[in-house]
Amino acid sequence: MDQNTVASISGLDRADLLRVLGGLPFGVAVLDSERRALFLNPALEGLTGFSSAEVAGVPCRHVLRGSFCLHDCPCPPRGQACLAGGNRSREGTLINRNRRKIPVRLTSLPVTDRSGEFLCSLDVIEDLSALKDMETRLSVSASPGQIVGRCAVMEHLLRILPAVAQSDAPVLLTGESGTGKDLLAEALHRLSPRARESFVRVNATPMPEALLDAELFGQAEGPGGAPRPGKFQLAQNGTLFLSEIADMPLAQQGRLLRLLDERAVLPAGGDRPMQLNVRVVAATGRDPEDMVRQGLLREDLFHRLNAVRLHLPPLRERGEDVPFLLAHFLKLFAAKFRKPVTGFSDEAQQLLAAYDFPGNVRELRNLVEYAVMVCPKDTVRTEHLPLPLRFPPAAAPKASLAEASQPQPDQARKPARKKG
Amino acid sequence: MGKQILVTLYRDEVAPRFDLCSEVLLVTVDATGHEVRRQDLVLASSGADDLCDLILDREVAVVITGAVEEEHYHYLRWKRVEVVDSVAGLAGDALTRYLDGNLEPGAILFPRLSHA
DSSP states (O other): OOHHHHHHHHTGGGOOHHHHHHTOSSEEEEEOTTOBEEEEOHHHHHHHSOOHHHHTTSBTHHHHOBHHHHHOOSSOGGGHHHHHHOOOEEEEEEEOTTSOEEEEEEEEEEEEOTTOOEEEEEEEEEEOHHHHHHHHHHHHHTSOTTOOOOSHHHHHHHHHHHHHHHSOSOEEEEOOTTSOHHHHHHHHHHHSTTTTSOEEEEOOOSOOHHHHHHHHHOBSSOGGGSOBOOHHHHTTTSEEEESOGGGSOHHHHHHHHHHHHHSEEOOBTOSSOEEOOOEEEEEESSOHHHHHHHTSSOHHHHHHHTTEEEEOOOGGGOTTHHHHHHHHHHHHHHHHHTOOOOEEOHHHHHHHHHBOOTTHHHHHHHHHHHHHHHOOSSEEOGGGSOHHHHSOOTTOOOOOTTTTTSOOTTSOBSTTOOOO | OOEEEEEEEETTEEOSBSTTOOEEEEEEEOTTSOEEEEEEEEOSSOOHHHHHHHHHHTTOOEEEOSBOOHHHHHHHHHTTOEEEOSOBSBHHHHHHHHHTTOOOTTOBOSOOOOOO
């Protein structure tokens, strides 16, 4: 059966083509031989923000405003290349009338009559936003996130992280404040098979025990009589991160132990345990063995959580990571603030190299952010560094591990610190 | 006091995309709105960030362009640069209209077909 017969029998030779195009779920533009817009279907009108009527006769590059329009136009005027080169698809972006950049795929199809004479061109535009969002989410969930480091200890940590993430065993993260325990917990979650489920952070700050109980384990009867889920229920199938295990009262530690042993929690006021599938990651800035000795952490819970223990070293023990992190954050903040800052002067580098960073990576990050913010040219000089770093107090007291919770560039200078 | 007007170029048209433009027209006008200087600048590379830097370095007061991303639009506005964006037409026509006080964002200056 030849094409003419098919068109005749199906009625396509009498079809209302524009109405057909109007019903398609992706954008279509009908262009003339000079690639001027003749018609946009409703999907493309929605995507670009232009109506057919207002852009009829306007060159398509001013309507689609695609990244492929200026240097990689699918068809020059009269459609010669379209006819010769077929209908290759290309991906790029367009910027719509609302100034939003949208990832799209363009396929240009030349329309000819039965004798092969060019009639018009159909540009099919597919919105790839959902696809690109998905790609971004998947790539984020397969990376260690914002954790960076080049020293041997960090390299080892980043190397074993994917393997640790695959297991469901509880993890105990230790390290001083500002070393990146929160980021490491998030990275563990993102690399784990639970990455698409919830990551719930719990900060067991001091509060009345009954309230904390309800907050963590939920209530069998909340306000209005309906059960109210706690943090553990919210983390169902995902990861629960206890940001400072030492803050948790002993009674709740006992209940947490039961969760780890029995995989069940008893909501406050309830009598039936609720089965849960949650991976627990706990962190502490203190020495856990010492906490056990002091009676702040139940020994049985400690042994349960200590199944896998990851220690983040303080920055002063990360050697070559300091210059690497300085360069890393400098680049990050220069891009964020749109400033042409490219490096540190020799004097600034010496000052930073001699500094102890008691607040660890968090302090270094804040310090670089400040320096980039105030630096007017391309090089960070000593005068752009925070005052406490340039003029340290003469006899600053040494901060204990627990006290070093805030970035305080005014604390100590390098040599005297010992590992905490 | 005079001011500088920058028109992004694609051939003889206003560039359809701010971030992909590799040539600009820089026009200085005096306090009465008369053109006193015209410069065609070919950029080493196209890119919205570089173009924003050029606009601020040259103390440009007005930018006439095609599609610009929201982020760069607001950045320039924040830096007190007037942005007449989404302009579709010949660069010369757009400039003349602006100097006549007759150019609005979203202006389509190409002849259009009637959809009767």
